[in-house]
Amino acid sequence: MLGVRRAVNPRLQLAGDGVGRSDLNALANLCDAYPQNRFAVTVLSRENQHELCVLARKFRNLHVFGCWWFTNVPVLIEEITRLRLELLGLSFTVQHSDARVLEQIIYKFDHTRRILVKVLADRYAELAATGWETTEAEVRRDVRDLLGGGFERFCQPAA
Numbered sequence: 001m002l003g004v005r006r007a008v009n010p011r012l013q014l015a016g017d018g019v020g021r022s023d024l025n026a027l028a029n030l031c032d033a034y035p036q037n038r039f040a041v042t043v044l045s046r047e048n049q050h051e052l053c054v055l056a057r058k059f060r061n062l063h064v065f066g067c068w069w070f071t072n073v074p075v076l077i078e079e080i081t082r083l084r085l086e087l088l089g090l091s092f093t094v095q096h097s098d099a100r101v102l103e104q105i106i107y108k109f110d111h112t113r114r115i116l117v118k119v120l121a122d123r124y125a126e127l128a129a130t131g132w133e134t135t136e137a138e139v140r141r142d143v144r145d146l147l148g149g150g151f152e153r154f155c156q157p158a159a
Contacts (some may be wrong), residue, residue, distance in 0.1 A: 003044030
């Protein structure tokens with residue numbers, strides 16, 4: 001989880017952290033130097049999202065996941081999910097939980113579920129316009145992959 005600026009407002013104590021752009025060159029160097037290791041990464045800055053997706057296309061040992069802290073708002077969840085789907089297909093995990101309080105998990109996944117339905121409906125409509133008829137099995141596969149199945153495969157030892 002890259003991109004936190006600690007104690008932007010120290011008077012707020014734990015709530016005083018902010019957001020900052022990350023230099024993803026260090027991540028690229030790690031992925032390149034250690035291809036046998038797997039890295040699951042999310043970034044906090046909106047500005048880093050595109051670069052992270054490009055890196056995940058270049059390094060098979062990098063898995064992109066979730067919308068975290070300040071990107072976990074509906075407008076950004078939708079934008080980021082659409083970007084990732086365009087660049088990575090189904091090889092990312094749409095959401096995760098870093099919540100320390102159970103109630104945070106509920107609203108986080110409620111936002112994500114509604115947005116994912118809209119994003120996938122748009123994608124399937126685009127496919128239908130080309131003549132592709134999406135099956136229920138394909139929809140189930142896609143949802144399973146985006147909600148953790150792709151990550152589970154990513155974690156499996158190389159065959």
